[in-house]
Amino acid sequence: MAKREFKAESKKLLDMVINSIYSKREVFLRELISNASDAIDKIYYRALTDDHLTFNQSDYYIKIDPNKDTRTLKVIDTGIGMTKEELESNLGTIARSGSFDFKNENELKDGYDIIGQFGVGFYAAFMVADTVTVMTKSLDSDEAYKWESQGSDGYTIETIDKKEPGTEIILEIKENTEDENYDEYLEEYRLKQIVKKYSDFIRYPIKMDVTESKLKEGTEDEYEDVIEEQTINSMVPIWKKNKSELTDEDYENFYNEKHYGYDKPLKHIHINVDGTVRYNAILYIPENAPYNYYTKEYEKGLELYSNGVLIMEKCADLLPDYFSFVKGMVDSEDLSLNISREMLQHDRQLKIIAKNINKKIKTQLLSILRDDREKYEKFYASFGQQLKFGVYSDYGMNKELLQDLLLFYSSKEKKLVTLEEYVSRMPEDQKYIYYATGDSNERIEKLPQTEMVAEKGYEILYFTDEIDEFAIKMLMNYKEKEFKSVSSGDLGIEEDENKESEEKEEENKDLFASMKEILADKVKDVRVSKRLRSHPVCLTAEGEISIEMEKVINAMPDDQQIKADKVLEINVNHDVFQSLQNAYENDKEKLSLYTNLLYNQALLIEGLPVSDPVEFTNDICKVMVP
Numbered sequence: 077m078a079k080r081e082f083k084a085e086s087k088k089l090l091d092m093v094i095n096s097i098y099s100k101r102e103v104f105l106r107e108l109i110s111n112a113s114d115a116i117d118k119i120y121y122r123a124l125t126d127d128h129l130t131f132n133q134s135d136y137y138i139k140i141d142p143n144k145d146t147r148t149l150k151v152i153d154t155g156i157g158m159t160k161e162e163l164e165s166n167l168g169t170i171a172r173s174g175s176f177d178f179k180n181e182n183e184l185k186d187g188y189d190i191i192g193q194f195g196v197g198f199y200a201a202f203m204v205a206d207t208v209t210v211m212t213k214s215l216d217s218d219e220a221y222k223w224e225s226q227g228s229d230g231y232t233i234e235t236i237d238k239k240e241p242g243t244e245i246i247l248e249i250k251e252n253t254e255d256e257n258y259d260e261y262l263e264e265y266r267l268k269q270i271v272k273k274y275s276d277f278i279r280y281p282i283k284m285d286v287t288e289s290k291l292k293e294g295t296e297d298e299y300e301d302v303i304e305e306q307t308i309n310s311m312v313p314i315w316k317k318n319k320s321e322l323t324d325e326d327y328e329n330f331y332n333e334k335h336y337g338y339d340k341p342l343k344h345i346h347i348n349v350d351g352t353v354r355y356n357a358i359l360y361i362p363e364n365a366p367y368n369y370y371t372k373e374y375e376k377g378l379e380l381y382s383n384g385v386l387i388m389e390k391c392a393d394l395l396p397d398y399f400s401f402v403k404g405m406v407d408s409e410d411l412s413l414n415i416s417r418e419m420l421q422h423d424r425q426l427k428i429i430a431k432n433i434n435k436k437i438k439t440q441l442l443s444i445l446r447d448d449r450e451k452y453e454k455f456y457a458s459f460g461q462q463l464k465f466g467v468y469s470d471y472g473m474n475k476e477l478l479q480d481l482l483l484f485y486s487s488k489e490k491k492l493v494t495l496e497e498y499v500s501r502m503p504e505d506q507k508y509i510y511y512a513t514g515d516s517n518e519r520i521e522k523l524p525q526t527e528m529v530a531e532k533g534y535e536i537l538y539f540t541d542e543i544d545e546f547a548i549k550m551l552m553n554y555k556e557k558e559f560k561s562v563s564s565g566d567l568g569i570e571e572d573e574n575k576e577s578e579e580k581e582e583e584n585k586d587l588f589a590s591m592k593e594i595l596a597d598k599v600k601d602v603r604v605s606k607r608l609r610s611h612p613v614c615l616t617a618e619g620e621i622s623i624e625m626e627k628v629i630n631a632m633p634d635d636q637q638i639k640a641d642k643v644l645e646i647n648v649n650h651d652v653f654q655s656l657q658n659a660y661e662n663d664k665e666k667l668s669l670y671t672n673l674l675y676n677q678a679l680l681i682e683g684l685p686v687s688d689p690v691e692f693t694n695d696i697c698k699v700m701v702p
């Protein structure tokens with residue numbers, strides 16, 4: 077029999093399909109199953125307009141049949157089949173898609189959607205097979221044909237005997253090589269796995285004879301291998317079902333089946349959009365952060381399906397970083413895929429979907445926050461930090477979108493509050509939103525710097541995450557109220573104290589100058605405190621860099637070191653101040669001892685290390701034994 081050659085360009089293209097278009101060999105099965113599904117769809121469409129043809133869905137199926145002895149894998153379908161001419165033109169010309177033409181000729185819109193469009197998928201079979209044989213009988217022909225090819229050297233066509241319309245594709249699976257294991261494409265479990273991964277939602281049953289070990293009849297502990305034909309795909313995707321038919325349990329099962337997480341999702345979001353870009357999505361907000369969530373290893377992304385066929389396992393472009401914890405999938409019929417179906421040709425549709433999804437996630441989070449505070453706090457414990465990173469990163473580009481999702485611990489409420497709640501409670505004379513930073517709520521509670529603001533009756537937000545102050549600096553203000561650290565120079569409330577402290581400052585300016593000299597470049601200034609009530613000293617920072625920021629940045633692994641401009645504030649109403657004055661008058665050595673002691677105490681209160689602990693304890697001893 078004379079061999080027909082593929083067209084010259086086709087040879088090159090075939091080589092490309094086999095070697096470079098697809099990144100994973102396993103997708104050959106996805107391609108053959110998609111073709112089989114298209115072939116059945118075509119009968120369905122025909123039946124819509126042809127009165128002589130009835131489409132009885134249960135008659136149509138796809139079957140996968142591996143055989144280790146003959147080293148063959150068959151993919152059989154009960155679809156429309158191909159005439160001799162169609163065999164010639166569809167399989168003899170690479171990049172010629174009969175399915176694409178069919179779609180155009182029939183002006184197909186919704187419902188059943190033909191998958192094929194490029195005319196290359198079939199040849200993916202050569203990635204795993206030396207010889208590919210196609211036995212086919214068209215619904216429109218009495219003759220059946222066999223097409224066979226070993227790849228680039230062409231193909232043969234001959235007449236065969238086949239009664240029922242449909243197509244049977246036989247792959248002679250390659251021998252294993254050093255680098256490649258082809259045997260796996262003959263293993264039931266592996267084939268099942270590939271079908272589940274890519275073709276689970278093909279709407280016709282994909283059948284396979286599966287070997288199961290079963291209890292032998294009449295025995296109690298004897299097992300035997302039983303071969304059973306099973307449907308291995310789920311067929312109807314949950315996201316195409318009506319929301320009213322689905323229970324929370326259905327959504328939870330899908331979450332677990334898909335291994336989106338091992339926890340129970342906190343919330344699911346089911347989206348069906350029929351707008352400019354049509355898509356369905358099921359998204360989940362998990363309850364717990366995966367163990368690697370806050371590391372570089374964590375990969376964000378949603379599964380992306382095109383017409384129920386998996387295209388990408390983790391499509392990162394669908395999620396912004398600040399919502400990277402969201403799991404789930406998107407299925408759209410409107411994506412322009414590239415030839416390998418592994419990437420999108422241009423991402424306009426994807427951008428629209430991403431934008432839409434982003435909005436929905438925010439709305440959902442806000443509604444949990446409003447309606448189920450306990451649930452939201454659980455979520456926030458896992459992912460609050462990520463939201464705060466989101467406010468801070470990209471130069472604060474997303475701060476407005478995220479600000480209402482933030483929670484901080486409140487000095488007054490003794491629980492987490494939103495910025496909105498804080499601002500709505502602010503007394504009229506309060507100018508700023510006050511915050512204090514520290515390692516824990518308990519430590520912040522005891523910070524001397526909070527005394528004055530607390531005495532004034534104002535609420536203070538406690539920042540215990542390293543990112544907090546950075547995020548707030550980026551936010552700058554909320555509802556036109558500026559954020560103010562309780563440690564900052566001007567607290568906006570010290571009017572009454574101003575005059576008195578100015579006088580004290582003036583009276584004691586030589587004492588403060590001496591103390592500043594003793595501490596040298598450790599502090600920028602020594603001053604009368606307006607904020608202290610019961611404590612003798614505290615450290616505050618002047619300028620943009622706070623003491624907390626100095627701590628955070630200096631603890632980072634790179635060599636970057638920064639220094640806050642520290643000010644040692646002295647409570648002139650505290651008895652200790654008298655001792656300072658006495659020492660200044662009578663004993664300069666004592667003044668030096670006291671100054672260093674007070675400075676080191678202030679460091680400890682701030683959670684900063686004292687530079688010489690031995691000297692510090694010696695100083696204490698000196699005070700104890702005058």
Ligand SMILES: Nc1ncnc2c1ncn2[C@@H]1O[C@H](COP(=O)(O)OP(=O)(O)OP(=O)(O)O)[C@@H](O)[C@H]1O
Binds near residue numbers: 107156192193194
């Ligand atoms: N099982 C089948 N039954 C009937 N026709 C088939 C079958 N497999 C392939 N064909 C025909 O061969 C054509 C080429 O198939 P191929 O998989 O190479 O491309 P495609 O499915 O059209 O596009 P894509 O590259 O996007 O998958 C199809 O368009 C279809 O007309």
